[in-house]
Amino acid sequence: MNIILIAAPAAGKGTESERLISEYKLAHISTGDLLRKAIKENSPLKDEIQSAISSGKLVSDEIILKLIENKILDKECANGYILDGFPRNIAQAKKYDEMLEKNNIDPGYVFVIDIDKEKAKQRIVGRRNCPKCGRIYSTIFEQTKPKVDGICDSCGVELIKRADDNESAFENRYQIYLNETAPLIDFYAKKGILYHIDGNTDKNYTHKQIKDILEK
Numbered sequence: 001m002n003i004i005l006i007a008a009p010a011a012g013k014g015t016e017s018e019r020l021i022s023e024y025k026l027a028h029i030s031t032g033d034l035l036r037k038a039i040k041e042n043s044p045l046k047d048e049i050q051s052a053i054s055s056g057k058l059v060s061d062e063i064i065l066k067l068i069e070n071k072i073l074d075k076e077c078a079n080g081y082i083l084d085g086f087p088r089n090i091a092q093a094k095k096y097d098e099m100l101e102k103n104n105i106d107p108g109y110v111f112v113i114d115i116d117k118e119k120a121k122q123r124i125v126g127r128r129n130c131p132k133c134g135r136i137y138s139t140i141f142e143q144t145k146p147k148v149d150g151i152c153d154s155c156g157v158e159l160i161k162r163a164d165d166n167e168s169a170f171e172n173r174y175q176i177y178l179n180e181t182a183p184l185i186d187f188y189a190k191k192g193i194l195y196h197i198d199g200n201t202d203k204n205y206t207h208k209q210i211k212d213i214l215e216k
């Protein structure tokens, strides 16, 4: 079973992925996480990636497509995978279609997690991540607060704030979502594999809507 999550920043792609990978034993492919890892590990592409991410722009399709093809053919994806943050524009979606066809892979389900802009902005400001395990927390929402302020429940290390989690980068990211990513909704609706999910309330409700569709 393969899943694509399409959503504006902070709609809950990463949070919902954490639930889905543990319940359905799927691999998690987050292009954002892979890019942040490349920066941390001083990849030769570090400067290019860092400058795009911190200003909220998209990283080049060429870099992204290389990351993806390596991943989906990996044996850890044999039981299925979640794409979190890819495809991000029509060009990436077309290339992804070619990869699927070439390797005889089913596209699976596409979920669009809808969220209001103001709500997304509020979530961005409060988000914190564990630098070790990547788990996602919030300083604002009870449901996703750590047990001890600023500390990861599982690793015990200090949580960090992402470099692009500020208001100006958020405005760019949101605008790019509308201009470049939202056209994918039509692209996948035409294939008959797209479902809208309301991401405005709590994370259990987001998960319930997705689970109901997967288990129908």
Ligand code: AP5
Binding pocket: 007, 008, 009, 010, 011, 012, 013, 014, 015, 016, 031, 032, 033, 035, 052, 053, 056, 057, 058, 059, 060, 061, 064, 084, 085, 086, 087, 088, 092, 123, 124, 126, 127, 128, 136, 137, 138, 139, 141, 144, 164, 173, 199, 200, 201, 202, 203, 204, 206
């Ligand atoms: P990426 O890492 O993909 O960021 P994004 O799309 O902006 O999405 P976020 O990770 O910010 O939000 P999310 O939906 O995962 O929300 P989360 O679950 O954390 O991309 C970053 C950058 O990398 C891009 O700007 C670009 O430069 C580059 N990039 C990535 N992919 C690319 C590609 N394919 N092509 C080109 N460039 C690419 O939740 C948010 C917060 O809300 C958390 O704190 C959470 O605890 C809280 N929260 C509160 N209520 C809820 C609720 N009901 N559900 C979920 N979370 C909730």
Ligand code: MG
Binding pocket: 013, 014, 015, 030, 032
């Ligand atoms: Mg995310």
